[in-house]
Amino acid sequence: xxxxxxxxxxxxxxxxxxxxxxxxxxxxxxxxxxxxxxxxxxxxxxxxxxxxxxxxxxxxxxxxxxxxxxxxxxxxxxxxxxxxxxxxxxxxxxxxxxxxxxxxxxxxxxxxxxxxxxxxxxxxxxxxxxxxxxxxxxxxxxxxxxxxxxxxxxxxxxxxxxxxxxxxxxxxxxxxxxxxxxxxxxxxxxxxxxxxxxxxxxxxxxxxxxxxxxxxxxxx
Numbered sequence: 365x366x367x368x369x370x371x372x373x374x375x376x377x378x379x380x381x382x383x384x385x386x387x388x389x390x391x392x393x394x395x396x397x398x399x400x401x402x403x404x405x406x407x408x409x410x411x412x413x414x415x416x417x418x419x420x421x422x423x424x425x426x427x428x429x430x431x432x433x434x435x436x437x438x439x440x441x442x443x444x445x446x447x448x449x450x451x452x453x454x455x456x457x458x459x460x461x462x463x464x465x466x467x468x469x470x471x472x473x474x475x476x477x478x479x480x481x482x483x484x485x486x487x488x489x490x491x492x493x494x495x496x497x498x499x500x501x502x503x504x505x506x507x508x509x510x511x512x513x514x515x516x517x518x519x520x521x522x523x524x525x526x527x528x529x530x531x532x533x534x535x536x537x538x539x540x541x542x543x544x545x546x547x548x549x550x551x552x553x554x555x556x557x558x559x560x561x562x563x564x565x566x567x568x569x570x571x572x573x574x575x576x577x578x579x580x581x582x583x584x
Contacts, residue, residue, distance in 0.1 A: 368536065368569055369522065369543030371423060372562065374402040376555035381412045383559060388566050391421035393447065393545070396429070396437055401554035406441035413442045423447050431459045438465055447491060457485070468522070476511045491545055494525035506531070509538040529565040533572050544569070
């Protein structure tokens with residue numbers, strides 16, 4: 365098993381961002397959707413990004429954001445990647461690419477038919493989260509991971525939705541994903557992370573990798 369990419373999402377506090385960045389994580393996520401309880405504005409994100417180590421990736425989460433506004437927010441916040449939610453089109457994605465924005469498509473999954481959306485995009489990677497009528501993410505809800513057996517190459521999947529220290533090993537067994545996106549599963553309240561929960565979850569992920577393979581680390 366190769367090393368699993370881990371993103372901790374919904375960061376709002378500068379001191380926690382810096383502390384988490386020094387753990388065994390690959391990316392930090394920031395919510396730029398104003399209706400989210402984890403919303404943080406681009407200016408505050410920029411000040412956090414300045415304090416992070418050089419090899420930590422930073423991701424901004426957007427919902428149906430107009431192209432011009434998204435490009436402006438990415439520049440102001442100095443983020444690396446845009447995570448896209450909502451009813452965007454191929455033309456929208458193309459405009460972002462032409463504007464020099466690195467992006468990843470996030471899909472909300474309720475039934476196996478939702479997985480058909482993957483064929484509509486040319487992306488290499490997809491972030492799959494649980495569907496909810498109340499929010500676009502961070503709900504703590506999971507979906508039936510067994511549905512992902514129909515995906516031929518799960519190494520293209522970053523799995524999200526209700527993942528925590530108690531179920532993360534099962535998630536890896538069921539899906540064998542490229543990565544994991546964690547938010548509510550390591551929180552004490554929306555946007556406030558628990559370092560203890562993060563360490564516990566990371567410990568389980570890395571220990572599980574070792575039980576599957578004696579040499580889990582590889583360059584990719």
